[in-house]
Amino acid sequence: xxxxxxxxxxxxxxxxxxxxxxxxxxxxxxxxxxxxxxxxxxxxxxxxxxxxxxxxxxxxxxxxxxxxxxxxxxxxxxxxxxxxxxxxxxxxxxxxxxxxxxxxxxxxxxxxxxxxxxxxxxxxxxxxxxxxxxxxxxxxxxxxxxxxxxxxxxxxxxxxxxxxxxxxxxxxxxxxxxxxxxxxxxxxxxxxxxxxxxxxxxxxxxxxxxxxxxxxxxxxxxxxxxxxxxxxxxxx
Amino acid sequence: xxxxxxxxxxxxxxxxxxxxxxxxxxxxxxxxxxxxxxxxxxxxxxxxxxxxxxxxxxxxxxxxxxxxxxxxxxxxxxxxxxxxxxxxxxxxxxxxxxxxxxxxxxxxxxxxxxxxxxxxxxxxxxxxxxxxxxxxxxxxxxxxxxxxxxxxxxxxxxxxxxxxxxxxxxxxxxxxxxx
Numbered sequence: 164x165x166x167x168x169x170x171x172x173x174x175x176x177x178x179x180x181x182x183x184x185x186x187x188x189x190x191x192x193x194x195x196x197x198x199x200x201x202x203x204x205x206x207x208x209x210x211x212x213x214x215x216x217x218x219x220x221x222x223x224x225x226x227x228x229x230x231x232x233x234x235x236x237x238x239x240x241x242x243x244x245x246x247x248x249x250x251x252x253x254x255x256x257x258x259x260x261x262x263x264x265x266x267x268x269x270x271x272x273x274x275x276x277x278x279x280x281x282x283x284x285x286x287x288x289x290x291x292x293x294x295x296x297x298x299x300x301x302x303x304x305x306x307x308x309x310x311x312x313x314x315x316x317x318x319x320x321x322x323x324x325x326x327x328x329x330x331x332x333x334x335x336x337x338x339x340x341x342x343x344x345x346x347x348x349x350x351x352x353x354x355x356x357x358x359x360x361x362x363x364x365x366x367x368x369x370x371x372x373x374x375x376x377x378x379x380x381x382x383x384x385x386x387x388x389x390x391x392x393x394x395x396x397x398x399x
Numbered sequence: 400x401x402x403x404x405x406x407x408x409x410x411x412x413x414x415x416x417x418x419x420x421x422x423x424x425x426x427x428x429x430x431x432x433x434x435x436x437x438x439x440x441x442x443x444x445x446x447x448x449x450x451x452x453x454x455x456x457x458x459x460x461x462x463x464x465x466x467x468x469x470x471x472x473x474x475x476x477x478x479x480x481x482x483x484x485x486x487x488x489x490x491x492x493x494x495x496x497x498x499x500x501x502x503x504x505x506x507x508x509x510x511x512x513x514x515x516x517x518x519x520x521x522x523x524x525x526x527x528x529x530x531x532x533x534x535x536x537x538x539x540x541x542x543x544x545x546x547x548x549x550x551x552x553x554x555x556x557x558x559x560x561x562x563x564x565x566x567x568x569x570x571x572x573x574x575x576x577x578x
Contacts, residue, residue, distance in 0.1 A: 323473070332475030334482040345474040346460065346467075347482075355473065 168234035171219075173241065179232050186214055186227035194240055197249060197278055199256075200315040201228045202365055203389030206324060211315060213249055213278070216240045224248070250282040258289040259338060260296060261310040262368075269369030272381045275313060292338065299344075301351030305363045305373050307342070312370035314340055318362035321388055330356040342370075361388065426454040430462065431469070439470045444480055448487055457488045485539060493528040493535030495573050498552040502541025508548040509563075514538065516563035521570065533574045 165181040172192055179188050184207075189196050199211035209229035216227045219237035224245070239245070256262070256275060264270050296309035316333060319342065323329040330353050334343045344350040363371045365385045372381060433450040437443035447470065451462045458481055467477040481487045497517075501510045517536055518524055528535040544550045547559035551566060553573065558566075 329473035330475060332473065332479040334475075334479045336483050343475055343478060346464065346478045347475075355475075 168232070170232055170235065171237040173239060181232065181234075183232055184228060185216060185225070185230050185232055185236075185238060188232055189216075189227060189238075189240060196227055196240060197281060198228065199274065199278065199313065199367060200317065202317050202321075202385055204325065204392035205317060205320040205365075205388065208316060208320070211252070211313075213252055215245060215248060217242055217245060246282070250284055253279050253282050253284050254287045254289055256313050257284075257287050258291050259294075260312060261291075261293060267311060267369040268372045268376055268378050268381050269311070269383075270378055272383060273369060274367035294338070296341075299350050300374075301349035302353075302356070302358070303351065303374075304358060304360065305350075305371060307344075307350055308370050308372070309341055310370075311368045312342055313368060314342070315367060316342075317365040317367065317385070318342065318371060321361045321365045325388060325392060326357060326359050326361050328355050328357050328359070331362060364388070427462070427465065429454055430466065434466070434469055441470060441472050444470060444472055444477065445484075448477075448481060452487060457491045460489065463489075485537070491528070491532065492537075494533050495554050495570075496535045496537065496552075497554075497570060498537045498539050498542070499525070500540075500542045500544070500548070500550045500552070501538045502545065502548075504545035504548040505541075505550055508560075510549040512563045513549060513551065513561055513566050516567055517570070520567045529574075534570060 167178050168181055170177050170179055170188070172189065172194065175192070177188065177192060186196060186198070186201065196214040196216070198214050200208055201211075201214065207228050209226040212224075212226055214227040215224040216230075217239040218225055218230075219239070227240075253275075257279070262275065264273070264276055267273065270276070296312075298309065299307040314333065319331040319333060322331045330344050330350075331342055333340050334347055335341055341347075344353045345355055350356065360373070363373055364383050365388055366372070366383065367385070369381075430447065430450050434443075434447055437446065444466075447466055448458060448463075451458055451466060455462060463477055463481060464474070466472075467474045481489060499505075499510055499513050499517075501514070514525060521529075521534070521536075523529065523534065523536045525536055525538040539552075542550060542552060542557070544557055544559070547557065549561050551558045551561045553569065558569070
């Protein structure tokens with residue numbers, strides 16, 4: 164058991180255990196921070212920056228998922244500046260690839276779409292990049308559509324950390340980054356993939372989707388991964 | 400030695416349809432020796448890829464597969480590392496290579512003019528190699544010689560305060576003859 168310290172969360176005094184992250188504490192206190200790359204049960208990368216919070220006394224913003232709580236921290240999660248930044252991040256997600264909800268299998272079952280609604284994104288202020296992205300439908304059960312990928316790397320992490328196959332990784336850098344299977348080969352010919360389907364379940368958008376799904380009946384269960392990891396810990 | 404031989408033999412048995420069996424290729428022996436030196440530890444991946452690029456001048460896919468298998472690093476991880484760093488190339492580079500620094504200092508001192516001049520005079524954009532494979536042109540973001548800006552690295556030799564016209568002449572002389 165770690166030391167208990169007091170912090171201020173949006174003006175409310177809280178007693179929390181040292182060593183926990185701000186995101187963890189927020190969730191327990193009922194403060195729902197938007198997240199994209201974070202998923203319970205997977206390692207934390209702090210990549211999407213949606214969960215940024217302000218800490219009094221610092222001009223910087225801190226990602227709640229990777230920042231541990233400290234004694235007497237005064238954390239703000241819903242300031243105007245944060246709302247503005249979060250909306251901008253979501254707009255940049257949309258501008259970076261070819262996200263067209265109307266023709267997407269994940270329409271109404273998409274974390275990115277939910278997030279856009281939540282942060283009040285009614286249009287995108289940045290010019291779309293319209294990159295040429297391929298679609299890999301070589302796998303018998305599922306499709307990888309790079310047009311809808313936001314590079315959250317949930318699939319990469321679940322494949323490595325939970326399934327243990329490490330079929331996925333990211334190649335290149337910057338806006339040219341792509342999720343790849345093995346040596347940038349068609350997913351269907353991958354020798355490491357076990358076809359477990361975990362990557363499809365954790366993908367927050369329509370970038371990975373089961374071939375059996377059609378628009379309107381797609382349901383993903385990313386929460387299963389957290390349960391699975393917790394069960395494994397119990398059994399270990 | 401026995402262990403190196405075994406590594407290479409296993410690879411040549413596994414890979415089908417290769418033009419040149421690696422076991423007769425001393426370059427593979429050097430790579431196998433390097434991996435052995437690092438006890439195939441996954442965190443030595445970048446150093447091993449350096450060795451591969453030293454040996455071949457680039458990263459041939461067959462050698463990349465060999466490294467991934469022997470070091471037991473997932474294929475996608477190796478490919479990701481190989482494509483993340485500009486230093487590594489999956490395509491053969493030229494016999495002579497010219498790396499133009501386009502870092503901040505060089506940019507301010509006119510690196511873009513060198514890039515443009517080479518493109519106009521020699522028809523080579525950054526990342527391209529001449530059809531005969533004699534000259535390759537790349538760009539790098541800061542090579543750490545800001546005092547020499549604009550700097551160009553030509554075959555491991557750093558050229559300081561380069562002028563666009565002179566650079567093209569130097570390159571023509573290096574590849575030999577009029578082109």
